[in-house]
Amino acid sequence: MALRIGCAAAPGQARENKTGSWRVFRPVFDHDKCTSCGMCQLVCPEGCILTGDKQFNPDYDFCKGCGLCAQECPAKAITMETEEK
Amino acid sequence: MADRTLELVDSGHRACGGCGPAFAARLILKGAGERSIVCASTGCMEVFSTPYPQTAWKVPWIHSLFQNTAAVASGVEAALKRQGRDEHVLCICGDGATFDIGILCISGAFERGHNITYICYDNEAYMNTGIQRSGATPFDASTTTSPAGKKSFGNSRPKKDMPQILAAHGAPYVATCSIAYPNDVIKKVERAVNTDGPCYIQIHTPCCTGWGFDGSKTIDLGKLAIETGLWVNYEIVNGKIEKAKKVKRKPVEEYLRVQKRFAHLFKPSVNTEEIAKIQAIADANAEKFGIDLKI
Amino acid sequence: MKAILEGSHAVAEAVRLVKPEVISAYPITPQTHIVERLAEMVADGVLESEYICVDSEFSALSACLGASAAGSRVYSATSSQGLLFMAEVVFNVAGMRQPIVMSIANRAVSAPLSIWNDQQDSLCLRDSGWIQLYAEDVQETFDLHLLAYKVAEDHRILLPVFVCFDGFIISHTYEPVDIPEEKDVLAYLPPYVPFNKLDADDPLSMGMYATPEYYMEFRYEIDQAMGRALNVIKQAGKEFKEKFGRDYSELVEAYRLDDAEVAIVAMGSVCGTIKDAIDAMRAEGRKVGLLKIRAFRPFPAEDIKKALAGIRKVGVFEKNVSIGSRMKGAVGYEIKDALSDSSVQVISYVAGLGGRDIRIEDIKKMTDAIEAGNGDCFFGLREELI
Numbered sequence: 129m130a131l132r133i134g135c136a137a138a139p140g141q142a143r144e145n146k147t148g149s150w151r152v153f154r155p156v157f158d159h160d161k162c163t164s165c166g167m168c169q170l171v172c173p174e175g176c177i178l179t180g181d182k183q184f185n186p187d188y189d190f191c192k193g194c195g196l197c198a199q200e201c202p203a204k205a206i207t208m209e210t211e212e213k
Numbered sequence: 214m215a216d217r218t219l220e221l222v223d224s225g226h227r228a229c230g231g232c233g234p235a236f237a238a239r240l241i242l243k244g245a246g247e248r249s250i251v252c253a254s255t256g257c258m259e260v261f262s263t264p265y266p267q268t269a270w271k272v273p274w275i276h277s278l279f280q281n282t283a284a285v286a287s288g289v290e291a292a293l294k295r296q297g298r299d300e301h302v303l304c305i306c307g308d309g310a311t312f313d314i315g316i317l318c319i320s321g322a323f324e325r326g327h328n329i330t331y332i333c334y335d336n337e338a339y340m341n342t343g344i345q346r347s348g349a350t351p352f353d354a355s356t357t358t359s360p361a362g363k364k365s366f367g368n369s370r371p372k373k374d375m376p377q378i379l380a381a382h383g384a385p386y387v388a389t390c391s392i393a394y395p396n397d398v399i400k401k402v403e404r405a406v407n408t409d410g411p412c413y414i415q416i417h418t419p420c421c422t423g424w425g426f427d428g429s430k431t432i433d434l435g436k437l438a439i440e441t442g443l444w445v446n447y448e449i450v451n452g453k454i455e456k457a458k459k460v461k462r463k464p465v466e467e468y469l470r471v472q473k474r475f476a477h478l479f480k481p482s483v484n485t486e487e488i489a490k491i492q493a494i495a496d497a498n499a500e501k502f503g504i505d506l507k508i
Numbered sequence: 509m510k511a512i513l514e515g516s517h518a519v520a521e522a523v524r525l526v527k528p529e530v531i532s533a534y535p536i537t538p539q540t541h542i543v544e545r546l547a548e549m550v551a552d553g554v555l556e557s558e559y560i561c562v563d564s565e566f567s568a569l570s571a572c573l574g575a576s577a578a579g580s581r582v583y584s585a586t587s588s589q590g591l592l593f594m595a596e597v598v599f600n601v602a603g604m605r606q607p608i609v610m611s612i613a614n615r616a617v618s619a620p621l622s623i624w625n626d627q628q629d630s631l632c633l634r635d636s637g638w639i640q641l642y643a644e645d646v647q648e649t650f651d652l653h654l655l656a657y658k659v660a661e662d663h664r665i666l667l668p669v670f671v672c673f674d675g676f677i678i679s680h681t682y683e684p685v686d687i688p689e690e691k692d693v694l695a696y697l698p699p700y701v702p703f704n705k706l707d708a709d710d711p712l713s714m715g716m717y718a719t720p721e722y723y724m725e726f727r728y729e730i731d732q733a734m735g736r737a738l739n740v741i742k743q744a745g746k747e748f749k750e751k752f753g754r755d756y757s758e759l760v761e762a763y764r765l766d767d768a769e770v771a772i773v774a775m776g777s778v779c780g781t782i783k784d785a786i787d788a789m790r791a792e793g794r795k796v797g798l799l800k801i802r803a804f805r806p807f808p809a810e811d812i813k814k815a816l817a818g819i820r821k822v823g824v825f826e827k828n829v830s831i832g833s834r835m836k837g838a839v840g841y842e843i844k845d846a847l848s849d850s851s852v853q854v855i856s857y858v859a860g861l862g863g864r865d866i867r868i869e870d871i872k873k874m875t876d877a878i879e880a881g882n883g884d885c886f887f888g889l890r891e892e893l894i
Binding site for chain 2: 132135137138139140141142143144145146147150170171172173174175176187189190192193194195196198199200208
């Protein structure tokens with residue numbers, strides 16, 4: 129791959145770096161408790177909590193397991209479990 | 214109004230888990246929108262988001278040096294003006310780049326009145342190089358260049374008042390905010406980018422690695438800073454302080470105790486004398502900004 | 509159109525014709541007359557540029573970088589301390605491949621403080637990745653500005669350019685200058701087409717950092733572009749000759765070198781004095797000539813080798829000092845290297861520092877020293893002060 133002059137790059141390439149491998153704890157979402165408030169999605173520093181079918185789910189490719197979502201979830205619908213390697 | 218559902222900072226960046234600045238980056242662009250050009254200084258955010266070629270930025274982004282971001286933005290803005298373009302020009306810089314090394318360029322850009330929004334993500338030390346003291350480091354925080362020791366309680370000076378310095382330049386809109394109140398950050402950024410002239414926003418971004426707390430507590434820490442009066446969210450509109458967020462204040466000890474950078478104030482016993490000095494800073498803030506809720 | 513213009517005002521005329529969208533500069537003697545005249549042109553609407561009156565040289569070049577990255581043609585000018593103050597940005601601009609053109613009214617570097625001329629300022633940024641052109645007189649100074657933009661903006665090059673001319677000696681001297689028509693300049697230098705650009709409709713991250721896996725290749729690419737500039741400058745010079753009549757198709761210029769045994773190598777305004785001295789010495793039967801270097805970066809080693817073939821002794825007139833080096837001057841080493849596979853003797857003379865006058869007599873004495881093989885020294889020192 130040729131270098132782009134000026135050390136420049138087009139968007140989208142950070143996604144090649146799968147930060148999910150950093151994870152020690154894994155957020156597990158209890159969809160029955162979830163009130164769909166969206167707080168987890170808002171506060172995630174990775175921006176990796178996805179919405180689909182009114183459900184929020186982390187993208188485990190990128191989730192670093194920081195636990196902010198679990199800490200901030202008003203419904204306590206997210207628990208952090210030790211990642212099994 | 215910018216589309217707040219857009220994620221303009223990609224996953225895959227290399228920030229620590231629970232990073233306050235990474236969270237701030239997302240919020241900033243939710244407020245500024247996709248028609249923004251970001252000028253970045255050297256620092257944590259630059260490093261975690263742009264190792265060639267893996268950029269995390271979906272908007273145009275430029276990094277030149279540590280201390281020239283406001284000048285680079287001045288040039289970008291002048292070029293856009295001449296070309297008749299409409300993008301928002303943002304600077305996103307850390308507190309070292311803002312309070313210390315970049316202040317010449319910032320002062321020049323604000324004095325000249327460029328239509329830019331300068332955003333400082335304030336994690337209160339040089340984190341990228343390993344937690345050294347900056348002009349934004351709070352009183353008595355232990356950093357690697359202001360370590361607590363037998364003859365020191367850490368950083369011996371209070372935090373520099375950057376918002377007032379920039380308000381004194383005649384900035385039409387200056388605001389402080391915290392990632393602990395995400396919608397407030399988005400709203401203030403949105404207001405700044407839609408205000409003509411140079412605007413300044415300082416975002417409190419707790420740093421789990423630099424301050425010494427668990428990454429899941431980043432927002433809790435931000436809230437505690439506000440609830441103790443050690444950080445105040447307010448706006449300065451055309452030179453007048455407005456809308457300081459009111460709180461039912463807690464003792465500063467509650468904020469200090471949960472961070473390693475203040476651990477020396479509690480070992481071997483609680484240092485009431487030093488903590489009283491920090492309490493006095495919070496009390497002065499409360500007085501100045503009128504943040505105490507009357508009960 | 510012919511006009512009698514001060515050097516600085518000639519530069520301003522060149523900038524007017526080039527039509528940069530953004531100008532950003534900070535005043536410093538002896539560059540001030542350029543930026544004052546440009547400010548007047550903007551104030552009168554003769555030049556439609558955004559003129560950013562910055563807080564420092566550091567901001568001046570930083571603002572140019574931002575404007576260039578946003579897709580505008582830009583211009584700046586500085587000297588001496590100003591250039592050193594912006595040194596960090598100087599390297600950065602080249603690495604970011606922004607085709608910025610900056611005038612350098614060459615001036616000595618402090619301490620001691622001196623506002624007068626030598627070439628220490630630009631020469632100490634030799635390794636920054638900027639093309640460096642040196643002009644001999646006001647006309648050449650004017651012309652090289654047009655040529656500089658053409659070379660810098662060429663997508664095979666994308667490197668910034670210093671157009672260097674001696675402070676006061678050129679910047680403050682009135683000479684007749686041929687100013688071309690606007691339409692002819694436009695035909696020579698079409699509107700700027702950026703290679704990379706900050707644009708919300710086509711986002712790009714610029715100035716990312718490079719890990720050890722990438723850094724060397726980026727630096728290699730800059731050096732390759734500089735190498736290509738050798739020919740691109742010549743092409744631009746040739747085209748300049750076709751359009752405007754003056755010949756810049758070579759990076760070096762020989763003066764009475766054909767049968768010379770001794771050659772002086774020099775850059776900038778002192779070449780005029782040296783030519784007069786050579787004429788005088790030739791009249792006395794001495795076989796001496798001049799090789800004027802127009803481009804110091806890229807360094808035209810092959811051209812120099814060709815031009816100096818058959819010369820016995822070469823003396824390099826150095827308006828700089830590389831303190832602590834054996835030869836004393838920085839240019840001499842490059843000449844010596846260019847001639848390394850011949851037996852020619854190359855010696856350096858540090859002269860004219862901090863505005864010290866150089867007269868025809870001095871050049872004659874220097875020629876005596878070259879012939880005697882005495883050099884690699886300061887030349888023209890006041891012995892009574894040492």
